[in-house]
Amino acid sequence: MTESSPSEGVSVSGARGTPDRNPGPARTTPVLRRARTAVFLLFFANALAYANVVPRLPEIRDDIGLSNTALGTAIAAMPVGALVAGLSAGVLGARIGSGRLATLCTFGFALALPLISLASAWWMLAGCLFLMGVLDALMDVAMNAHGLRVQHGYGRSILSSFHALWSIGAVVGGLISTTLAGTGLALGWHLLAMGVLLAVLSVVVWPMLLPGPDEESGPREADTAGDGGPAVPAGRAAMAALPVVTMLGLLLVMSSVVEDTPASWGSALLQDDYRASAVMAGMAYVVFQTMMTIGRLLGDRTIDRYGRVAVARVGGLLIAIPLGLALLADSAVAVIIAFGFAGLGTATLFPAAMQAAGSIPGVRSGDAIAVVSWIARLGFLAGPPLVGLVGDRVNLRTGVSAVVIAGFGILLLASVLRPDARKAPGGTG
Template sequence: MHPQTVPSTEPPPEARRARVAVSTLFFVNGFTYTNAVPWLPVIKDSLGLTNAELGLAIAAMPFGAILTGMLAGPLIHWFGSGRTAVGTSLISLGALPFIALAQNWWMLAAALFVMGSADAWTDSAQNSHGLRVQRRYRRSIINTFHAVWSLAAVSGGLLGAVMAGSGVPILWHLAGVTAVLVVVNVAISRMLLPGPENSERADGVNGHDGSRARVPARSVLLLVMLGVLLMAAGGIEDSAASWGAVYMSTELGAPLFLAAMPFVACQAMMTVGRLVGDRVTDRFGAVAVGHASGLLSAGGLAFALLLPHPVTTVIGFGVMGLGVSTLFPLALAAAGNIPGVRTGDGVTVVGWLGRAGFLAFPPLVGYLADTLTLGSALWAIAAAGVAAFLLASALRPRS
């Protein structure tokens, strides 16, 4: 079953403008914090932090997202997804220079906590507004938004690395990035779609009149299934960053440069998958793509673990990245279209559970690795791919 019917006419001009605006919001979101990542060793030394203290400060970011992320639904309902996305993105940008201004651990952790909270709100709001634009296009475009985010994250990290390596003061760099992105955010804010959040939905939910129909039990079940699907996707996506290099160096004896390649391969193939994901979804339907994504995720990592060699490991993590690439966009799109559930609420709840997967899987794999071996522990990630395959039926479009 195809999720949308490709129209014979071009989308209206306001939808095309809004698509550019949402793509820009995704770029700003992916570009913001990644500019600071290459500076973390410098920050650690300048503040005299231990590894544990730096790790705890960085953990304030996902902690803020988990603790306050569910506020995104009410914010979207009160102010609309477009205004919420722009406003909360400005909060993230406002926190960025304070990473450079931090004089101690508490100031650094506080800046990252605010950034994590605002990032969670922006993520839900920009995806919700992206779904409004997608409904006007009458075909899948959600994957390309996430592809833009991936490209922005890589670009931000590269710019940060260049600035840190060239001796530019960290405050000049982060304040300059903030100033430019604030101007960009304000400039595109008028290009977003006007009107209430239910404008493009036939079931009329998500209005601003204060009414709220009782959510059907079937819709609640779909919400739970999609949430578990995204938890699995979060664990899969995180595994390359958290364990790829460790597995290559400790289990396979790879040198440091080669040890970084599973993460690079995973991110590169994720970007490729998101660039082609919309066309594949329109051709084969969200459920078929979800099934294939789960199989590729599980199969790619199983290939790496069954044939333990640096080359096969890099290939396996790349296949895994291709598989997981469409799970987040498609699950958020399905959550935003559940009958009887407001778009912002569905995206917020499922996205929150996805972030929980990013937090839950690293300690789980670490515990299993200490008990068994890292190679054995990573089968938990392959199992998450199987779970994604089994839950892909929840991606079927509902009306």
């Protein structure tokens, strides 16, 4: 990354290829504080968009007359859109600026969200979700890249707090949607109001972004080794980093299965298999996101004390064991509580992996984040139709057990978050 002029007080260098701990806090400026607020709002808006759709998915399914399998494949159109667009996010962010790209995507959500209420057939719903997937993939990379710029300016870890605001936005959106569904408000008016809110947020955020370009026009050479060794050419460093980037992506595939299941199938599971009311069924997603928020608010401090690998391994166990036991019981409350443990377990995985990807020496952070995010979308692509297919063939309890498998997968893959695993040859790790 490049470094802004001292008068702006916006340093975006100094964190590439470093260990978990950042250097001491830098002096903040009004520019940095405004930019931090802007990134908070971007993460909040991104979560708010889809979270307002999630609790009403059973209603949309029934209105259109879809089976669980058909709904699952329609939901899978969202990660398909993300996969189609995801790898272009780094290039677009470098060209127009990560903050501007994220803000434009927020305005895109404002236009796309109301279209879902107009869907009257499978292909229309799938098309709307495909468009939302495109916007989400571009915005995900862009807002994380801009968040890393702000973090580097602060000189300390704040990325988990941005993801905590994402979780807060998901909780708020889920509560709004669940409440409005309970009152019987028409889906069209609900999503139109959310679109107006997102448009307003995009206008507010635009002038608050960090000025200047995100990084150099291309990847620079990796940092020299701590013993004064030679710098490594950018191309060689990128090739050497590919296995680590792939493993980080696979870790997030597991995490995405965990995150998507309460969103896509939590309400349907509780209504179909546990005979829960629509309001109670919506709590699966809300409780999951609430506990994820708590985990992310405490994430930086917890990781500083115990390390990313230990926290991720405990998280995998928190995901797998409580839900595995709850699915064997006949209690909707037990399932909701287990989803809460899963939210706590997965809380730090995305910010930790994004920070790891953005810290690889010799690789442009936006490109590394884009690749890791693109691989992670495979979990969002495969998860919903797989759960829906098993739900139709057996039952949704069995389908949701994919989360248990993903939890054990996280346990096995957690070591990739160790700083030494991210070293490129000659880098400082």
